[in-house]
Amino acid sequence: xxxxxxxxxxxxxxxxxxxxxxxxxxxxxxxxxxxxxxxxxxxxxxxxxxxxxxxxxxxxxxxxxxxxxxxxxxxxxxxxxxxxxxxxxxxxxxxxxxxxxxxxxxxxxxxxxxxxxxxxxxxxxxxxxxxxxxxxxxxxxxxxxxxxxxxxxxxxxxxxxxxxxxxxxxxxxxxxxxxxxxxxxxxxxxxxxxxxxxxxxxxxxxxxxxxxxxxxxxxxxxxxxxxxxxxxxxxxxxxxxxxxxxxxxxxxxxxxxxxxxxxxxxxxxxxxxxxxxxxxxxxxxxxxxxxxxxxxxxxxxxxxxxxxxxxxxxx
Amino acid sequence: xxxxxxxxxxxxxxxxxxxxxxxxxxxxxxxxxxxxxxxxxxxxxxxxxxxxxxxxxxxxxxxxxxxxxxxxxxxxxxxxxxxxxxxxxxxxxxxxxxxxxxxxxxxxxxxxxxxxxxxxxxxxxxxxxxxxxxxxxxxxxxxxxxxxxxxxxxxxxxxxxxxxxxxxxxxxxxxxxxxxxxxxxxxxxxxxxxxxxxxxxxxxxxxxxxxxxxxxxxxxxxxxxxxxxxxxxxxxxxxxxxxxxxxxxxxxxxxxxxxxxxxxxxxxxxxxxxxxxxxxxxxxxxxxxxxxxxxxxxxxxxxxxxxxxxxxxxx
Numbered sequence: 237x238x239x240x241x242x243x244x245x246x247x248x249x250x251x252x253x254x255x256x257x258x259x260x261x262x263x264x265x266x267x268x269x270x271x272x273x274x275x276x277x278x279x280x281x282x283x284x285x286x287x288x289x290x291x292x293x294x295x296x297x298x299x300x301x302x303x304x305x306x307x308x309x310x311x312x313x314x315x316x317x318x319x320x321x322x323x324x325x326x327x328x329x330x331x332x333x334x335x336x337x338x339x340x341x342x343x344x345x346x347x348x349x350x351x352x353x354x355x356x357x358x359x360x361x362x363x364x365x366x367x368x369x370x371x372x373x374x375x376x377x378x379x380x381x382x383x384x385x386x387x388x389x390x391x392x393x394x395x396x397x398x399x400x401x402x403x404x405x406x407x408x409x410x411x412x413x414x415x416x417x418x419x420x421x422x423x424x425x426x427x428x429x430x431x432x433x434x435x436x437x438x439x440x441x442x443x444x445x446x447x448x449x450x451x452x453x454x455x456x457x458x459x460x461x462x463x464x465x466x467x468x469x470x471x472x473x474x475x476x477x478x479x480x481x482x483x484x485x486x487x488x489x490x491x492x493x494x495x496x497x498x499x500x501x502x503x504x505x506x507x508x509x510x511x512x513x514x515x516x517x518x519x520x521x522x523x524x525x526x527x528x529x530x531x532x533x534x535x536x537x538x539x540x541x542x543x544x545x546x547x548x549x550x551x
Numbered sequence: 552x553x554x555x556x557x558x559x560x561x562x563x564x565x566x567x568x569x570x571x572x573x574x575x576x577x578x579x580x581x582x583x584x585x586x587x588x589x590x591x592x593x594x595x596x597x598x599x600x601x602x603x604x605x606x607x608x609x610x611x612x613x614x615x616x617x618x619x620x621x622x623x624x625x626x627x628x629x630x631x632x633x634x635x636x637x638x639x640x641x642x643x644x645x646x647x648x649x650x651x652x653x654x655x656x657x658x659x660x661x662x663x664x665x666x667x668x669x670x671x672x673x674x675x676x677x678x679x680x681x682x683x684x685x686x687x688x689x690x691x692x693x694x695x696x697x698x699x700x701x702x703x704x705x706x707x708x709x710x711x712x713x714x715x716x717x718x719x720x721x722x723x724x725x726x727x728x729x730x731x732x733x734x735x736x737x738x739x740x741x742x743x744x745x746x747x748x749x750x751x752x753x754x755x756x757x758x759x760x761x762x763x764x765x766x767x768x769x770x771x772x773x774x775x776x777x778x779x780x781x782x783x784x785x786x787x788x789x790x791x792x793x794x795x796x797x798x799x800x801x802x803x804x805x806x807x808x809x810x811x812x813x814x815x816x817x818x819x820x821x822x823x824x825x826x827x828x829x830x831x832x833x834x835x836x837x838x839x840x841x842x843x844x845x846x847x848x849x850x851x852x853x854x855x856x857x858x859x860x861x862x863x864x865x866x
Contacts, residue, residue, distance in 0.1 A: 273850035509824035535588035
């Protein structure tokens with residue numbers, strides 16, 4: 237595909253068009269992904285999540301600038317699962333562009349949920365593959381909010397950064413268990429605010445309460461930053477890099493990639509199986525079962541079992 | 552199943568245990584759902600969504616009390632997709648219990664996301680079936696927040712109520728397109744606050760901008776309430792009831808049920824197909840393909856296609 241060739245050769249317009257293409261998730265996008273797939277698997281994927289107001293975007297910008305200054309090629313995907321629209325995200329992009337725009341070693345893109353969360357998760361994963369193949373060494377996937385949707389998207393990263401701010405630790409709801417479990421690096425941003433030390437201690441306490449043994453032999457570090465002033469950005473970046481080194485040194489990187497790929501593949505398989513079933517079983521049969529369900533003559537699970545057996549044939 | 556019989560006979564402890572059982576989504580829960588399914592399809596399912604701080608829970612409590620006073624049996628499912636934990640929701644339940652607890656015609660339960668959003672959506676749908684079969688005439692599914700996850704859960708209702716408050720209309724992000732599209736009834740709560748009239752006008756304007764023709768011949772009414780003072784609750788309840796009458800009078804209820812069931816069935820089919828594939832194709836074959844993917848010799852979509860063909864056999 238010409239578009240793929242151009243994108244991999246560094247043409248930014250082609251890159252943007254290629255991401256738009258894979259976002260669609262259709263036959264053409266699968267063809268493009270097949271073409272780029274051999275070139276993937278080199279990037280360090282960094283997930284950044286945290287509640288609104290924690291200064292996450294500023295931190296991500298600063299990290300990107302830091303890594304750019306160190307000569308690394310950086311891409312940022314800003315994912316908003318809470319919004320069916322990308323208005324805010326697009327505005328964010330424009331502001332970011334002022335600092336990072338025009339730099340060919342940096343690419344920023346926002347992704348909003350069009351349709352479904354499952355679709356957004358898949359589209360994000362496929363956009364990461366494109367950026368990976370295009371040679372970006374660090375890909376930051378930044379999500380808005382810290383709910384279950386964000387957890388699901390963020391966990392697909394090699395390194396997960398969770399951003400907190402002083403005062404949030406007071407709220408028992410602020411640091412949620414799902415977030416604690418996925419965090420590889422904690423950043424307490426806006427740490428020039430009152431209560432920063434207390435938040436730090438609370439985080440340390442929660443970490444020790446939550447885990448007897450550190451997961452995979454990695455004790456998540458807590459870094460205090462003031463992203464808006466560029467303070468301690470190097471420390472945060474170093475913590476992220478150390479985590480990747482830890483994964484590599486302990487043969488964990490391949491295991492994480494394998495788990496990630498397994499989950500992704502299951503999602504792809506589910507959809508491919510459904511499409512194949514639809515192609516093999518006449519629509520009238522499905523309609524008939526749906527009508528029986530509506531009449532409460534058969535329940536959806538039993539009807540599914542029947543159709544699945546019919547589709548696969550005798551085992 | 553004894554548990555099903557007891558729950559359908561009105562035993563509350565059995566009802567709670569049955570919902571816990573179907574939440575699990577395992578073989579036993581499918582068996583229970585098969586047993587209750589013939590008794591479903593009678594309830595009016597009402598989805599209530601809106602941003603945090605709109606007084607949604609208070610409104611839902613008041614609606615429940617209103618319908619109880621009218622002799623209707625009411626159940627409330629409070630769903631929190633943003634939290635992997637149910638701490639807040641449980642607290643909410645306790646407060647609610649003071650007003651509604653002890654009344655056998657009213658059942659309140661909170662559901663938090665354990666694991667995945669898809670799982671929560673399925674568990675909510677199955678809990679609704681249990682409550683429907685147990686004879687609750689109105690089932691209110693209340694979601695926290697107004698993001699994509701909420702839209703996905705709320706759209707499974709017959710009637711969707713979107714709650715706004717004065718002042719939110721000022722924010723272009725506040726009323727999102729996804730929300731506008733799914734709303735059957737708008738409630739402007741806390742309408743004793745300044746700016747209530749303006750919010751009302753803005754909503755009216757957005758509704759007229761968004762839709763040329765009203766969807767399904769239904770023009771979503773806007774009701775102004777002060778839920779904390781019990782003001783205009785009867786109007787809000789009447790608007791919800793009128794919407795159901797509209798669906799019934801125009802043969803739309805069955806169409807909505809059919810669409811809903813179709814979506815639900817697709818989700819069940821995807822999972823059932825994956826399990827059947829796993830049962831039919833040796834694990835070693837899957838492992839082998841996964842390894843080839845990790846080595847970038849085959850992409851996940853092509854690998855999925857291969858495995859699907861292998862599982863189904865020649866067509």
